[in-house]
Amino acid sequence: MVAAAVVVAALALAGCSAQSAPSPTATAAPVTLTVYAAASLTDSFADIAKEFEKQYPSVKITYNFGGSSALAAQLVAASPGDVFAAASATTMKTVTDASLVTGAPQIFVTNSLELVVPKGNPANVTGLGDLANPDLSIALCAAAVPCGAAALRLLAQEGVTAAPDTLEQDVKAVLAKVELGEVDAALVYRTDVTAAGDKVEGIDVPGADRVVNRYPIAVLKSAPNQTTARAFVDFVLGTTGQAILTKAGFGAPN
Amino acid sequence: MRRTKRGVSPVIVVPALVGLAFLVLPLVALVVRAPWGSIVQIVMKHEVLTSLLLSLGTASLATAICLVLGVPLAVLLARSAHWHVVPRRLLRALITVPLVLPPVVGGVALLLLLGRRGIIGQWLYAWFQITIPFTPAAVILAQVFVAMPFLVLAVEGALRTSDRRFELAAATLGASRWHVFRRVTLPLVGPGVSAGALLCFTRSLGEFGATITFAGSFPGTTQTLPVTTYLELQRDPDAAIALSLLLLAVAVVVLVGLRDRWLPGVTGS
Numbered sequence: 001m002v003a004a005a006v007v008v009a010a011l012a013l014a015g016c017s018a019q020s021a022p023s024p025t026a027t028a029a030p031v032t033l034t035v036y037a038a039a040s041l042t043d044s045f046a047d048i049a050k051e052f053e054k055q056y057p058s059v060k061i062t063y064n065f066g067g068s069s070a071l072a073a074q075l076v077a078a079s080p081g082d083v084f085a086a087a088s089a090t091t092m093k094t095v096t097d098a099s100l101v102t103g104a105p106q107i108f109v110t111n112s113l114e115l116v117v118p119k120g121n122p123a124n125v126t127g128l129g130d131l132a133n134p135d136l137s138i139a140l141c142a143a144a145v146p147c148g149a150a151a152l153r154l155l156a157q158e159g160v161t162a163a164p165d166t167l168e169q170d171v172k173a174v175l176a177k178v179e180l181g182e183v184d185a186a187l188v189y190r191t192d193v194t195a196a197g198d199k200v201e202g203i204d205v206p207g208a209d210r211v212v213n214r215y216p217i218a219v220l221k222s223a224p225n226q227t228t229a230r231a232f233v234d235f236v237l238g239t240t241g242q243a244i245l246t247k248a249g250f251g252a253p254n
Numbered sequence: 255m256r257r258t259k260r261g262v263s264p265v266i267v268v269p270a271l272v273g274l275a276f277l278v279l280p281l282v283a284l285v286v287r288a289p290w291g292s293i294v295q296i297v298m299k300h301e302v303l304t305s306l307l308l309s310l311g312t313a314s315l316a317t318a319i320c321l322v323l324g325v326p327l328a329v330l331l332a333r334s335a336h337w338h339v340v341p342r343r344l345l346r347a348l349i350t351v352p353l354v355l356p357p358v359v360g361g362v363a364l365l366l367l368l369g370r371r372g373i374i375g376q377w378l379y380a381w382f383q384i385t386i387p388f389t390p391a392a393v394i395l396a397q398v399f400v401a402m403p404f405l406v407l408a409v410e411g412a413l414r415t416s417d418r419r420f421e422l423a424a425a426t427l428g429a430s431r432w433h434v435f436r437r438v439t440l441p442l443v444g445p446g447v448s449a450g451a452l453l454c455f456t457r458s459l460g461e462f463g464a465t466i467t468f469a470g471s472f473p474g475t476t477q478t479l480p481v482t483t484y485l486e487l488q489r490d491p492d493a494a495i496a497l498s499l500l501l502l503a504v505a506v507v508v509l510v511g512l513r514d515r516w517l518p519g520v521t522g523s
Contacts, residue, residue: 069488137370137388142471144489165388166470167477169484177470181371182387 031228034080036064036071038087038215040111040171040191044248045085051244052235059228068092075100075220082223083232085215087111088146092216102226105216108236109250112212113147113154114190115203116178123184128205130185131155131162139174139186142167146213147174151187154211175200189213194249212251281502288499289492296496304474305482306500312390312478313458316397320405320454325447327402328409329439335414353403360399361467368395368468392469393476397458404457405450412446413439456508460501 037045042065049061064071064081068091075081076098084101085108086092092105117125123136131138140162141148148167155162165183168174175192177183179199193202217236223229235241242252262270289296296302331349334342352360368375368386378384386392420442424434440447462480469476471485479501487494 137385139470142485144485164472165475166472168471169466169481169488173466180365180369182365182369 030058030060031225032060032062033082033223033225033228033232034062034064035083035085035232036066036075036081037083037085038068038071038091039065040087040189041065041085041215043195044245044250047244048236048241051240052232055235056228056231059232061232069094080222081220082225082229083217084220085217085236087215088213089216092218095220096218100221101218102221102223103219105218106233106237107214107253108217108233108241109215109245109253110212111189111191111215111250112208113150113187113205114193114208115185115205116175116188116193116196116200117185117203118178118181118183119199119201121201121203122181125185125203127203128155128158128160131164131187132160134163136163136184137182138162138164139166139168139177139183140164141171141174141187142169145170147171147187147189150211150213154187154205154208157211158205158207189249190251191249209251214253215250284495284498284502288495292492293496293499296493297500301473302479302482302497302500305477305479308390308393308474308477309459309479312393312397313455313461316394316401316458317405317451317455319394319398320402321447321451323398324402324405324450324454325409325440328406328413328450329435331406331410332413349403349406351403352400353407357396357400357461357463357465358467361396361464361469364392364396364399364464364468368392387468388470388472388476390469390475393465393478396464396468397461400461400464401454401457405447405454408450408453409443409446412443412449416442452508452511456505459504 035045035049042063045063045065049063053059053061064074066074068087071084072086072091072094075084075095084092084095086095086105092101095101096105115125115128115131117123123130125136130136140151143149143152147170151162166177168177171188171192174186175188175196178186178188179196187205190202193200217233219226219229219233236245246252327349331345334345337345365372365387367373368378370376370379370385370387375386378386386395416439421434421438424438425431429437460480461478462484465476465478466481466484471477471481477485479497483494483497483501486497
């Protein structure tokens with residue numbers, strides 16, 4: 001209810017600034033909102049769409065999920081869309097640099113790394129220091145992809161020289177190796193640990209909260225209905241959206 | 255009408271040229287967009303040379319294994335022509351499956367068999383402390399899995415078109431089975447075997463999906479050239495194009511070396 005009030009208030013404000021105020025809650029013509037969102041948001045944004053559509057029955061949300069850099073490239077190549085939710089500042093910058101965004105992007109969640117081990121923790125991994133043990137089988141993301149870059153920053157910050165056995169091409173590939181029990185430990189995003197359920201176990205790493213990926217969201221200039229697009233962004237930033245994202249393991253924007 | 259009797263109808267020529275263009279144009283784009291100014295610099299980088307050497311080494315060993323296991327398998331497949339229809343088709347299907355399977359699926363299947371918790375892998379680990387994933391051996395096994403069908407089918411094609419009467423004659427003259435195989439059959443299908451081996455080698459060299467799934471990716475151990483290329487694509491697309499050209503160059507050299515001997519059944523003249 002609080003969330004609803006917040007969103008309605010936000011809409012009222014947005015509506016005022018846009019002069020003619022077409023209330024999206026009223027029986028306006030059906031509006032389709034196309035949201036470009038990072039792949040890591042797939043599950044939580046599906047839930048957010050359900051809640052949003054409940055509140056705005058005239059709005060239908062369609063998603064284009066993908067790697068943030070691929071989505072940014074599509075937008076720069078003039079694909080039509082209403083909202084862009086990226087997994088990193090650099091990918092959002094690609095889009096803002098092409099001046100495709102209305103206003104400044106807002107950070108809506110953060111994601112940090114967590115140590116992950118197979119169910120039952122067969123190698124008795126206790127902390128980040130175990131990643132330096134050459135006898136253990138360790139997986140990290142390759143340095144070329146965001147999760148690998150984040151892993152390197154975290155390891156450097158904590159002064160650990162890791163002895164990885166494989167540097168995978170994306171975070172889901174790392175997670176698969178853990179789920180199959182092929183590696184004893186790995187570094188993945190907290191949200192991946194949550195999504196994997198009871199097939200893996202997560203171990204908190206002290207200091208991991210200082211190496212975070214910030215997810216920015218913005219309304220696109222190409223959005224034909226700026227008010228509804230803005231309402232969606234506010235919904236994600238609002239109580240209901242944040243509750244769904246927190247449940248998926250994301251951290252609050254700070 | 256200047257068209258000679260040997261001319262081909264436009265009904266064939268036009269779609270054929272479109273088809274050829276479809277196969278060639280993407281590669282032309284690769285060549286056109288290549289960062290020619292910095293290509294030598296990129297290719298001579300230490301990590302690239304490490305990947306290239308690893309690729310060449312593992313692909314060579316994979317080809318050797320394919321020859322040792324694949325030629326006998328091709329002989330069996332060729333002889334299965336006399337079998338009952340069900341086992342005959344089953345054998346051919348089993349050999350062909352890795353050709354049509356997404357290589358990633360092959361990689362997962364190898365993990366489930368030989369991984370640390372795999373059907374066989376768990377015993378290797380428990381008894382001998384052997385783990386196959388994340389080792390060069392895993393790279394070779396992944397390559398053997400995807401490349402062996404190429405060799406088997408090429409050799410089998412050669413065997414089926416070869417004249418069995420030579421073998422029968424040798425056998426009637428008192429040659430042992432092994433002697434016939436080594437001195438008569440193998441020389442007859444020699445071109446087919448070398449064509450199959452080269453095809454097997456190039457397929458191994460280009461292997462990506464099964465490798466990254468089963469063997470992982472670590473510089474100097476399991477990171478082959480295609481894997482390096484894929485990772486570079488996310489960081490430096492120009493470098494990825496340069497590496498793709500390197501792979502393309504190796505493949506072209508090998509295929510030109512084959513001339514037109516690579517079709518199963520066409521053993522060259």
